Amino acid sequence: MSKAMKGIIFIVVLCLIDVGIEGRVVSLLQSFEKESTTSDGFGHNHGYSKSFNGIFDTSNYGILQLNNGLARTPQMGWNSWNFFACNINETVIKETADALISTGLADLGYVYVNIDDCWSFVTRDSEGQLVPDPKTFPSGIKALADYIHGKGLKLGIYSDAGAFTCEVRPGSLFHEKDDASLFSSWGVDYLKYDNCFNLGIKPEKRYPPMRDALNATGRTIFYSLCEWGVDDPALWAGKVGNSWRTTDDINDTWASMTTIADLNDKWASYAGPGGWNDPDMLEVGNGGMSYQEYRSHFSIWALMKAPLLVGCDVRNITAETFEILSNEEVIAVNQDPLGVQGRKVYETGTDGCLQVWAGPLSGHRLAVVLWNRCSESATITAGWEALGLEFSTSVSVRDLWQHKYVAVDAVASFGTQVDSHNCHMYIFTPQTVARSAI
Ligand SMILES: *[C@@H]1O[C@H](CO)[C@@H](O)[C@H](O)[C@H]1NC(C)=O
Ligand SMILES: *[C@@H]1O[C@H](CO)[C@@H](O)[C@H](O)[C@H]1NC(C)=O
Ligand SMILES: *[C@@H]1O[C@H](CO)[C@@H](O)[C@H](O)[C@H]1NC(C)=O
Ligand SMILES: *[C@@H]1O[C@H](CO)[C@@H](O)[C@H](O)[C@H]1NC(C)=O
Numbered sequence: 001m002s003k004a005m006k007g008i009i010f011i012v013v014l015c016l017i018d019v020g021i022e023g024r025v026v027s028l029l030q031s032f033e034k035e036s037t038t039s040d041g042f043g044h045n046h047g048y049s050k051s052f053n054g055i056f057d058t059s060n061y062g063i064l065q066l067n068n069g070l071a072r073t074p075q076m077g078w079n080s081w082n083f084f085a086c087n088i089n090e091t092v093i094k095e096t097a098d099a100l101i102s103t104g105l106a107d108l109g110y111v112y113v114n115i116d117d118c119w120s121f122v123t124r125d126s127e128g129q130l131v132p133d134p135k136t137f138p139s140g141i142k143a144l145a146d147y148i149h150g151k152g153l154k155l156g157i158y159s160d161a162g163a164f165t166c167e168v169r170p171g172s173l174f175h176e177k178d179d180a181s182l183f184s185s186w187g188v189d190y191l192k193y194d195n196c197f198n199l200g201i202k203p204e205k206r207y208p209p210m211r212d213a214l215n216a217t218g219r220t221i222f223y224s225l226c227e228w229g230v231d232d233p234a235l236w237a238g239k240v241g242n243s244w245r246t247t248d249d250i251n252d253t254w255a256s257m258t259t260i261a262d263l264n265d266k267w268a269s270y271a272g273p274g275g276w277n278d279p280d281m282l283e284v285g286n287g288g289m290s291y292q293e294y295r296s297h298f299s300i301w302a303l304m305k306a307p308l309l310v311g312c313d314v315r316n317i318t319a320e321t322f323e324i325l326s327n328e329e330v331i332a333v334n335q336d337p338l339g340v341q342g343r344k345v346y347e348t349g350t351d352g353c354l355q356v357w358a359g360p361l362s363g364h365r366l367a368v369v370l371w372n373r374c375s376e377s378a379t380i381t382a383g384w385e386a387l388g389l390e391f392s393t394s395v396s397v398r399d400l401w402q403h404k405y406v407a408v409d410a411v412a413s414f415g416t417q418v419d420s421h422n423c424h425m426y427i428f429t430p431q432t433v434a435r436s437a438i
Contacts (some may be wrong), residue, residue: 019282025150029046034238035322045390046364047430056360058340060274062163066211070222072243073335075307077112079281081313082252086167089136090144092315099314106153108326109335110310112190112222113148114156120169120173130159130170130179145187147236156190157183161206161227162197171197176213184217193241195227204228207240224278224307234267236291238275243307250280251312252288257297258373262344264304267297271305271341278307283322285312291421295401298324299425301333303342303359329400338362342369344387349374356382366428372418380424381415387428394431403426 019426063207075377078096081090097113100106119130119141132141140155148155159179160171172179172193183191194204195212207225214221225241227233237244247263248257264279271277281299284294302309310325317325333342342359353374359367366387370380384391397407401424407414418424 002381004177020233028185045432047287047366047390047393047395047432049390051385052360055386056340056343056346056358057269058272059123060270061340061379062196065201065274066223066239066242067271067274068215068220068223068242070220070274071276073337073339074276074305075112075190075222075224075243075309076109076331076335077114077154077190077308078110078310078314079114079116079156081116082281082283083286083313086217088115088118090139095315096313097151097153099317103314103317103326105310105314105322105326106151110144110308110325110326111152112154112156114158114190114192114307114309116158116192117160117167117169117194119167120159120165121129122169124175126175126176128178129182130175140186140256141188142186143215145189149187154189155187156187156192156222156224157186157188158192160194160196161210163204164196164197166194167250172210173199177216177286178252180210180213180217180221184214184219184221188219188221190224192224192226195230198327200206202238203230203233209239211240229263232267233268234277238255238270242274243276243277243278245427247265247279250283252283252286254289254293257283257289258294263303264306265344267345268304269343271335272341273339276305276307277333277341279304281309281311282309282325283311285310285317285322291320292419293326294321296371296421296423298327299330299400299423300357301373302330302364303357303367303369305334305339305359306342319419326401329403329427331399333359333361333367333400333425333427336361336367344368346382349378354378354380356386358387360381361427366386368414368426368428370418371393371418371423371428372420372422377417377419378416379415381413382400383413389428393422395428396431398429399424400427 121133125131143360145155162171162173164171223241225237225244229246233244247260250260259280264277267277340360345358346356348354353372362366394409394411397410399406
């Protein structure tokens with residue numbers, strides 16, 4: 001075949017891939033739009049107004065996908081860092097896997113068991129290979145992966161796109177091929193790739209070689225970029241990884257969680273199946289926030305299509321923490337197949353502390369969160385205009401924390417009293433859908 005022919009075929013294939021992604025998005029979202037030319041009385045616009053596509057801009061959704069088949073919905077699982085930091089060993093990883101099964105969290109979708117920093121010995125061996133710390137992981141990572149796989153779960157590991165990891169274990173920069181083959185030979189399913197000791201080289205240069213090295217192993221491995229939002233990864237990381245951190249590390253405080261939610265919100269239009277904005281792992285259950293604050297943390301992370309990576313000690317989980325992490329209706333919002341990131345659509349009050357966040361769901365539905373970030377209880381009202389609904393649309397409202405319908409025919413707006421730092425989360429279903437589409 002001539003070079004020119006190959007070139008043409010290549011372009012045609014690229015166009016087909018493009019149409020596949022774009023076509024899907026357009027067909028999913030189009031149905032939310034008002035169709036001005038047809039009207040059968042109820043139905044065709046599904047109750048949405050012309051402003052809908054402006055409010056929930058998805059123009060960048062799925063434009064640059066890493067096509068490894070993973071991350072069709074945001075990843076769910078557990079990671080060792082937020083609770084254990086460097087105090088890990090193979091026993092605690094295995095016990096956590098056991099606990100994910102015995103609590104039922106694994107059945108709800110939390111399947112990745114991800115080891116963070118400190119699993120590796122402080123130097124490579126004489127052949128230049130990474131070695132698990134013989135004191136804390138004496139059986140090695142392969143044995144651990146076998147154990148985790150035996151439970152139907154997946155194993156994640158950690159390395160760094162630099163000379164060293166943040167805890168000064170050997171980094172993978174310039175060792176991408178060796179390390180990716182080693183991870184693959186151990187049966188690793190997921191790599192979190194950090195950003196310490198990066199020698200001042202741009203992340204756009206340091207992260208693609210590991211993508212290519214992972215791909216070359218032939219094993220399907222989830223690639224989670226953790227470059228702290230440097231150089232706005234939403235703009236370029238979609239073709240590099242399955243998720244990319246948009247911010248610095250979270251910590252177990254209200255200030256950190258709210259700050260990060262706002263920073264991540266900025267990139268909403270770039271998320272989509274195959275690649276997600278990552279505002280960092282969950283702190284739910286670690287003790288630094290109240291029940292209401294953790295509920296807000298979990299609700300907003302779910303709405304933002306953030307990875308749901310539990311960060312507490314699952315072996316010793318309280319009933320309250322379990323109630324939050326196991327809310328199937330909230331998880332379903334996160335895992336909705338439409339895969340459009342929800343966002344802040346309205347704010348009022350002092351410094352905008354009374355907020356409405358919302359996002360489109362499959363079936364012409366909307367997820368809506370009324371979030372009170374003020375220091376006093378207050379009424380928060382979601383007006384149809386802010387949500388992209390026609391003023392006259394009648395909506396049924398299901399409360400995802402009370403697990404019941406709280407309105408069957410809300411029109412023009414829906415509001416309720418929300419305690420300080422708490423949120424209420426709902427699914428809004430325009431009634432035209434109930435009549436014509438369900
Ligand atoms: C393993 O790590 C856990 C959590 O830090 C700790 O409680 C336990 O003592 C460690 N076990 C060993 C054998 O070091
Ligand atoms: C490697 O990349 C190609 C091209 O994007 C993709 O089709 C394939 O599924 C990838 N393989 C693995 C193992 O990730
Ligand atoms: C937690 O994050 C907040 C907000 O980013 C920051 O102000 C604070 O210093 C951090 N606290 C700790 C203990 O790192
Ligand atoms: C289990 O959690 C409780 C409270 O959440 C705490 O007081 C206790 O120290 C924890 N136990 C272990 C072994 O971590």
